[in-house]
Amino acid sequence: MFNVTLVQPNFQTGPKHLNSYYLPYTVGALWAYLLQFRDVYENFTIDNWIFRREDFAEVIPKCKNSDIVFISLYIWNKKYCIRLAEELKKAYPDITIIMGGPEVPHRDKEWLENNSFIDTVVIGEGELALKEILTQYLYKIPLKKTYQFDRIKDLNLPSPYTKGLFDELLEEHPDIEWVPTLETDRGCPYSCTFCDWGSATASKMYKLYNERIRKDIEWMVNKKLPYIALTSSNFGIFKDRDFEITEQIVKANKETGYPSGIS
Numbered sequence: 001m002f003n004v005t006l007v008q009p010n011f012q013t014g015p016k017h018l019n020s021y022y023l024p025y026t027v028g029a030l031w032a033y034l035l036q037f038r039d040v041y042e043n044f045t046i047d048n049w050i051f052r053r054e055d056f057a058e059v060i061p062k063c064k065n066s067d068i069v070f071i072s073l074y075i076w077n078k079k080y081c082i083r084l085a086e087e088l089k090k091a092y093p094d095i096t097i098i099m100g101g102p103e104v105p106h107r108d109k110e111w112l113e114n115n116s117f118i119d120t121v122v123i124g125e126g127e128l129a130l131k132e133i134l135t136q137y138l139y140k141i142p143l144k145k146t147y148q149f150d151r152i153k154d155l156n157l158p159s160p161y162t163k164g165l166f167d168e169l170l171e172e173h174p175d176i177e178w179v180p181t182l183e184t185d186r187g188c189p190y191s192c193t194f195c196d197w198g199s200a201t202a203s204k205m206y207k208l209y210n211e212r213i214r215k216d217i218e219w220m221v222n223k224k225l226p227y228i229a230l231t232s233s234n235f236g237i238f239k240d241r242d243f244e245i246t247e248q249i250v251k252a253n254k255e256t257g258y259p260s261g262i263s
Contacts, residue, residue: 005063044068
């Protein structure tokens with residue numbers, strides 16, 4: 001069995017007394033997708049979740065038994081993650097480091113050469129690429145430096161929430177006020193230059209299935225998580241569907257008090 005560490009570190013959010021962190025949704029969603037395949041669930045297991053900016057002296061030893069590290073790179077964790085990858089490679093030269101996310105400068109060949117401790121870079125959506133990477137890793141096929149697949153059009157994807165991937169994290173850290181991310185669709189039809197969704201890189205919007213969204217909200221309410229962060233680029237653009245989501249959240253708030261806030 002190969003051990004995998006999932007890395008998506010965030011800042012502590014809100015007032016310090018809340019001790020609030022985002023659940024590592026991105027890496028969780030990728031792992032939920034991968035668990036559909038026998039080659040994955042019979043040969044790979046999660047070793048660690050790195051969800052906050054811990055000192056490297058604490059993080060590095062946690063990864064001593066890890067064979068693979070998945071790192072999700074964004075503007076708020078870029079420097080931390082690149083340094084972490086470098087330190088992990090120094091400590092464990094045989095560890096395989098896979099990095100993805102919108103902040104990876106994959107067009108910069110010099111960056112890839114200068115950061116040779118990163119074994120593989122994923123461009124764009126990670127589901128199909130990571131399935132290919134784990135298959136090749138399992139069968140000892142040399143990994144390529146970069147992987148990129150077409151976007152997934154049919155977003156009938158398993159949820160990390162209802163698959164129970166975060167249940168253990170919640171149990172291990174009862175002192176943390178967790179913020180879940182609600183994904184309802186992907187893409188944006190606009191190309192605003194000031195926006196993460198810009199450059200028309202994902203101009204077609206695709207919807208997740210309504211039943212998946214409904215069950216995700218139910219999970220968040222049942223776990224009594226007070227805040228929900230929406231990922232939609234333009235919530236309300238799918239008027240009827242988004243109105244139903246709003247109604248469900250408002251109804252849950254009136255009946256249970258959860259969620260008490262949404263962003």
